[in-house]
Amino acid sequence: MMEAREEINSATEPLASETWELRLYVAGQTSKSIAALANLRRYCEQHVPGRYQLEVIDLMQHPQLAEGDQILAIPTVVRKVPEPIRKVIGDLSNEERVIVGLDLRPQSR
Template identity: 35%
Template sequence: MGKKVQNKYGEFENTLTSEKKGDKYILRLFIAGTSPRSREAIANLKELLEENLKDQYELEIIDIYQQPKFAKKGQIVAAPTLIKELPRPIQKFVGNMSNKEKILLGLHIKKKEDIIDD
């Protein structure tokens, strides 16, 4: 089982260098079990992504309780944490993903003036 997870992680790493992923957002959400905060972060993030990046993203959800080595490798100190791997630069967001404006700005999906006008 550990080897299968590691291979999955390796496959995900390969997508980061794949040219065919050019305009896709590659995201990882690190959660801590099935706590209400983790479930809320997943729901908030999926809603945001579907509304703003439909068919333009890949999201991997990693439970740091089940796969602690990935949390260490990703330097995760709090959960939930979202990491935007691509497009560069790498960005990190911590919390329940309810501050949609902050995430949209950080992902470079919207500009500050676009959010102020909403």
């Protein structure tokens, strides 16, 4: 469930290049993990609706994946695309920091 891949692509893409590939690393269903996932989803829907891919990886089940993205803190959300890679750690309760950290702003209105 947690590692389920949720790909929500909206039909109308104003800027094809401007998609966000996000990966959320969690470890089991802790309150922090659940909060982080909920928060992240909310921000994405709010700021970049339909232009993001969100992948949730549970390290409890796939510990070998922790090395690839240099995950230490849990939860961590990694912005793979657009470059450069950005990481935001924590339960993502601080919205402003998440938005700045992941640069989740609709481009050029």
